[in-house]
Amino acid sequence: MKETVHFMISEKDIKKRIQEIAKKIADYYRSKKGKLVLVGILKGSFIFISDLCRKIDLPHEIDFMIVSSYRNGFQSNENVRIIKDLDQNIRKKNIVIVEDVVDSGNTLKKILRVLQSRKPKSIKICTLFSKPSKREVKISIKWIGYSIQDRFIVGYGIDYSQKYRHLPYIGYVL
Numbered sequence: 699m700k701e702t703v704h705f706m707i708s709e710k711d712i713k714k715r716i717q718e719i720a721k722k723i724a725d726y727y728r729s730k731k732g733k734l735v736l737v738g739i740l741k742g743s744f745i746f747i748s749d750l751c752r753k754i755d756l757p758h759e760i761d762f763m764i765v766s767s768y769r770n771g772f773q774s775n776e777n778v779r780i781i782k783d784l785d786q787n788i789r790k791k792n793i794v795i796v797e798d799v800v801d802s803g804n805t806l807k808k809i810l811r812v813l814q815s816r817k818p819k820s821i822k823i824c825t826l827f828s829k830p831s832k833r834e835v836k837i838s839i840k841w842i843g844y845s846i847q848d849r850f851i852v853g854y855g856i857d858y859s860q861k862y863r864h865l866p867y868i869g870y871v872l
């Protein structure tokens with residue numbers, strides 16, 4: 699049977715929340731030394747990072763990584779592969795990893811291990827959604843848009859089997 703999408707968060711609410719997070723990020727880095735680089739994890743973060751970066755009132759650069767985890771249906775596991783790496787050297791830079799959803803934490807654990815080894819000045823994580831009840835590894839997240847219960851969300855860049863990324867609001871599938 700085909701899944702159905704139920705409404706969860708409006709476009710207007712997301713925009714407002716992103717404005718708040720962007721201000722917190724700008725305030726945090728304003729007096730810090732070192733270049734600021736936002737690293738979007740594709741594909742899920744493509745809309746979030748586009749909206750977020752335009753609200754961060756500080757000079758910064760944007761880069762992307764593509765990682766793939768082997769999934770069976772709704773579940774990810776610990777095998778995460780880098781498909782596209784960063785284009786730049788991040789040594790001595792301040793890195794903000796921008797994610798759409800942190801679920802088990804396995805994707806971020808792998809990315810953090812790889813990026814830490816390149817000796818950036820700092821690495822912080824910003825995610826629009828976090829599902830604490832699904833966590834399998836401990837990940838420290840500096841900025842969280844929404845902490846949510848265990849629902850499979852879609853829209854605003856986030857997919858179910860590559861569908862629904864284009865929805866301007868957040869829904870969940872059942």
Ligand SMILES: O=P(O)(O)OC[C@H]1O[C@H](OP(=O)(O)OP(=O)(O)O)[C@H](O)[C@@H]1O
Nearest residue numbers: 740741742774799800801802803804805
């Ligand atoms: O915390 P985890 O359990 O690792 O899950 C979170 C990751 O899973 C999703 O990406 P996915 O690998 O589905 O690819 P996508 O971003 O291209 O949709 C999401 O965008 C996160 O990157």
Ligand code: HPA
Nearest residue numbers: 799801849850851856857
């Ligand atoms: O809730 C979710 N939706 C889509 N992809 C995901 N990957 C981890 N959690 C989710």
Ligand SMILES: [Mg+2]
Nearest residue numbers: 739740741742
């Ligand atoms: Mg992703």
